Amino acid sequence: MTERIILTTGIYDAIKDHLRRKRVTAAEEERLTAELRNAVQVRRRELPEDVVTVDTKVTIKDHTENQEKEYIFVGVKQAKPKKNKHSILSDIALATLGYKVGDVIEWPFADGERKIEILKVEPWSQN
Numbered sequence: 001m002t003e004r005i006i007l008t009t010g011i012y013d014a015i016k017d018h019l020r021r022k023r024v025t026a027a028e029e030e031r032l033t034a035e036l037r038n039a040v041q042v043r044r045r046e047l048p049e050d051v052v053t054v055d056t057k058v059t060i061k062d063h064t065e066n067q068e069k070e071y072i073f074v075g076v077k078q079a080k081p082k083k084n085k086h087s088i089l090s091d092i093a094l095a096t097l098g099y100k101v102g103d104v105i106e107w108p109f110a111d112g113e114r115k116i117e118i119l120k121v122e123p124w125s126q127n
Helices: 009-020 026-038 091-096
Strands: 006-008 040-042 056-062 067-074 085-087 104-109 112-123
Touching: 006 009, 009 026, 009 040, 026 091, 026 104, 056 091, 067 091, 085 091, 091 104, 091 112
Parallel strands: 006 040, 067 085
Antiparallel strands: 056 067, 056 112, 104 112
């Protein structure tokens, strides 16, 4: 598992602002605060291709529910969950942002702790 998550400065700032506005559970806030404290910040062009960020299509295996699901993570204003376009500030995105393919994450979701694995990350564009 990745020791330190890798985020672009823009994503880092968006998560920090989201925390400041108290839009997460106490357990998520504690986890995100710890992750941000150790996060590596990079420019977008320096971000490895296998790291979850905005405008990526991510395949995740939920080991707790034993199912695979694909998510498209987009900016907050482009989010359309019914079309599988999830905000980078959604619960599932916050749990995976900055992690890379192969990482297994135990995350305190609102409905309980779940163990998820990142199987695939690929670029996604709206064109």
